[in-house]
Amino acid sequence: MELTASLSLVRPEIILSFSALALLLLAAWMDQAGRFISILAVVALGAAAALTVSSLGSGASASAFDGLMVNDAFGNFSKLLIYIAAAVSLTIAPRFLEKAGAMRAEYPVLIVLSCVGMGIMVSATDLVSLYIGLELQSLSAYVLASFVRSDGRSAEAGLKYFVLGALASGMLLFGASLVYGFAGSTNFAAIGLAMDKEVGLGLIFGIVFILSGLAFKISAAPFHMWTPDVYEGAPTPVTAFFASAPKVAAIALLMRVVLEAFGSQVLVWQQIIIAVALMSIIIGAVGAIGQQNLKRLMAYSSINNVGFILIGLATGTEQGIAAMLVYLTIYVAMTLGGFVCLMQLKDKDGNYREEFADIAGLSKTRPALAAAFAIFMFSLAGIPPLFGFWGKLVVFNAAVAAGLLPLAVIGISASVIGAFYYLKVVKVMYFDDAADVIAESDDKVLVWTGGILAAANSPLGYFAIPALGVWTAVAAKALF
């Protein structure tokens, strides 16, 4: 009875697990089935997403498997975001991977498995289930990074990601063991109770290690070094995936750990989060300035954005968490849009281009693509009236409400540095003479996905604010 109840609470994960296995079997019996399996995987993700949608507005929360996992509004909101991001990554991939000769059925299967891991991550309420989810996601990601086996860069990205990711996992585990040793439990609620009484040095060490490990996973400075290399080397659709879904999962996981397990001692982790946030904002902004490769630029941009998101966590308030979820949602739309634009940069021979020099004067030859790219860049820079501005606004609003004025002022001033390189992309596309290397896009899927995402980032997105506000507020409430 207890087991049935628990199982019914993790229906999305069950659906996805069985789909992944079924798709794997199916792939074994079919040749050249990459595209077909991808479609089925998107359907499976859609079914899982449909299950989470129903509970978006409700504040109900139920614990499963004796406190290992929880089904609440926060987890469901994060899952929805993850599934959508993963579905988009699947949709945009086929042409790219076919060109590289790597459109194999394992791609959708790995993404679905990774989504199972991410679902566990965002609903874990125990250090053990947290680790299982994280590793399931990471192992799939390592393989995905080196998915184009024939490409040296891709293989290198996979290896780098694996070695550094393993290091991060090690740090996380070490921290978890320290916390377990000093708090006497791996359950978040129990850790929270233990911390309520007193916080010893051992526990603080444990927290620092856990936070460092998670900072690795969300590519926050100073643990960001792997990001540009992996983003550059991995196949572009995979990079789009890395920049969206796993980032949502890892940040949601960080939020839950910090607030549910360590929530009673805000001062212990607040300084760490503030330092990490500011470092990410500044390193992300400054590091991007010299980049010539657009994928590396997007990597620094994601580091930069993680910094802004973490400002919400630094507040440690419900409002801050809701703001982070709003920002995450918009961030997913912006960054996926950016990568969709990047994937349309093909020259006349059909080769993918990703350098600054290639997009010179793009607005003359491909005005619609350039306009969409410009929208994503201005949105990432947080310039109103684009939707990215709203994300920055709510995060800073939360910081101001929590009395973190210096953090808000420094953070927002540093965003001007970031604006410089986003502007550079617009400048190259609009002001420079046409290099005329980019050919007309023949991929209707990319054009439509890009168009929809651009509309979402345009001022039209503001119409989503009321709904987004309600859902994120309910989701944030679940953590308190």
Add this chain to the structure above:
Amino acid sequence: MNAADIPVLSIMLAIPMVAAALCLFVRAELARPIALGATLANFILGVVLWISYDPAGAQWQFTESAQLFGPIGWKLGIDGISLTLIMLSVFLMPICIGASWNSIQKRVGEYMAAFLLMETLMIGVFAAQDLLLFYIFFEAGLIPMYLIIGIWGGQDRIYASYKFFLYTLLGSVVMLIAMLWMIQFAGTADIPTLLNTDFPVQAQTLLWLAFFASFAVKMPMWPVHTWLPDAHVQAPTAGSVILAGVLLKMGGYGFLRFSLPMFPEASANFIPLVFGLSMVAVVYTSLVALVQQDMKKLIAYSSVAHMAIVTVGLFTFNQQGIEGAIIVMLSHGLVSGALFLCVGVIYDRLHTREISRYGGISVNMPKYALLFMLFTMASVGLPGTSGFVGEFLSLAGAYKVSTWATLIATTGIILGAGYMLYLYRRIAFGPQVNADAAAMQDIDGREMWLLAPIAVVVLWMGLYPETFLAPIRRDVATIVERIERAAPAGDSKLMAVDPTTARFRVVHEPKKDVAEGSH
């Protein structure tokens, strides 16, 4: 016409927006008439707005309110000050489109779209009654202007566009934090409510500084004015007109709408800072203007000097000074816009902004020389033109607060006469040393239609300023009443003494008839 029935302001925002979207998809030959039609339609709506505005009616008229975007309220409404600035925007817009009719040949659709978008945002800034909505309109203007300078600008357009964007962005972001704090303190983003909220004095100082960072850059005040000459010189003619005509007014409008009534005590404390910077600006930028070789740069520096008189007028805390500052803003919007158009006229013919490449063109371009003369005089502040009214009022207001500031700010008029007349002499008078300049055609019908309306308004404002003072009088009085409690004491030390007392009586001794006795 009832304001509650028709959302005039929303329509005025929507028309250019729709036209902008249309322009992106049509050929150049169609984009121009669409843009002109939309801006003219907006101008007509502006006239309707002006006529149906009741100066004695409610403080905020044509109000609209809708909760479309959650915390960001779609709240619009205008008072007299907003009305005059909206009028300025909608009046200059068709002229800008006309000025770009022939001179812009590449990417016409996008160009017109950028300008129309700009118009929406400018009207939005002046009509917004929600703090966040205001910020969105205020900041969003950076994107079209960045593109206008960067795509259709001159040689160093890329440097200028970056400088413009980053400078103004850095100024504004801190203001956003201040706004968020204010909204949380007051519990509302509604501007009319915030206008009557008393913020704690300590907080006022920081808030004032945050707003000052943004508006001082936008204004621009010395020493953060350096983006302006670059932006002006590189922008296309119509871009300069809009930049000088309307965008610079957003800084003054911001001081008037936010800094003064929301933070009266802080504003009073910072009077020395504002006056100090303004005094430096008047003298320094006027002297810099005197040595410019580039026409646009000269007018750009003169803009900084004129804007310094605006800031002096605004921070006088009295009716005269503030009314004068608003009139200077309007007048400068018209005059500097017209001067940039005048530069554009001869630039289109000779493709150089170098002053020495011209000379004696009053011979071959008499009509042009006449109009150029009128605007030069208006810029100098000759009585009978709009420049005089505004400068006189704001300096008269300033005299009540600080004699020294007035004295130094007034030198701006003398220096202004110096650099403007010197510019006019070098271009219009003297021997015709350059054959190509001497061969230029006089202005044609299109250019006449651009300059003549501005000339009419400049004279109108100079001869009968009451038309423009009437709608703003009551709103300025409201602001003055609000900031009364912090108003500075004047340094003139006026004494109320009965002039009939002995001290002032002149005693005339009866004259003795000495002349006869000396013989």
